[in-house]
Amino acid sequence: QVQLVESGGGLVQPGGSLRLSCAASGSTWNSYTMGWFRQAPGKEREFVAAIAIAWRGGSAYYADSVKGRFTVSRDNGKNTVYLQMNSLKPEDTAVYYCAAAPPLPDTVVAAMNKYNYWGQGTQVTVSS
Numbered sequence: 001q002v003q004l005v006e007s008g009g010g011l012v013q014p015g016g017s018l019r020l021s022c023a024a025s026g027s028t029w030n031s032y033t034m035g036w037f038r039q040a041p042g043k044e045r046e047f048v049a050a051i052a053i054a055w056r057g058g059s060a061y062y063a064d065s066v067k068g069r070f071t072v073s074r075d076n077g078k079n080t081v082y083l084q085m086n087s088l089k090p091e092d093t094a095v096y097y098c099a100a101a102p103p104l105p106d107t108v109v110a111a112m113n114k115y116n117y118w119g120q121g122t123q124v125t126v127s128s
Contacts, residue, residue, distance in 0.1 A: 002026035002100045002117040009096060009122030012088055016126070020083040022098030022119060033104040034074060034081040035115055038094035038124075047110035048096070049083060053103055061109045066092075088126045095121040 008020040022034070035050040049072040050061045060072050071084040081098060099115035108114050 002028075002032060004098045004100060004117055004119035006096065006098050006119040006122040009124045011125045011127065013128050014088060014090060014126055016088050017084070017086045018088065018124060020085065020096055020098075020122060020124070022081040022083075024079045024081065024098075024100065030074075030076045030079070032100040032102060032117075033109060034072075035099045035101065035109065036072060036081075036083045037097045037099060037112060037115075038092075039097070039121075040091075040094040043094075045097070045112060047112065050104075050109040051081065052109070059106070061106070063110070085124070088124075090126050093124060093126050095123050097121045 003025045005023045012018050033052055036048040037045050038048050039045040047063050048066055049070055051072045051074050052059045069087045074081045098119040100117040101115040104114055
């Protein structure tokens with residue numbers, strides 16, 4: 001069992017930055033692929049980023065819409081996954097969710113149905 005709690009959301013102007021945190025608990029959380037998803041009003045939840053576990057290389061994966069602007073990382077010592085978001089745009093406005101899955105092949109890291117555990121979400125609003 002893994003429990004996830006997101007924090008760090010808020011209101012930011014276009015072009016600004018935010019760093020989201022996902023605090024994880026559970027005896028084997030660092031054996032999970034960790035993902036970030038988001039859901040904007042009236043839209044389906046979508047993949048944002050994911051990071052593999054260390055022994056699979058700790059590779060990071062990104063949706064095309066955030067590539068070059070967002071960075072996902074994990075600190076196993078602090079049981080925390082981060083999503084650094086730079087150059088934010090109004091279309092990044094959404095509730096952001098952290099999720100955990102058993103180690104996933106590269107080809108399915110964006111598949112929402114592969115993730116077993118979810119946080120409650122944190123609101124990010126990009127507006128002037």
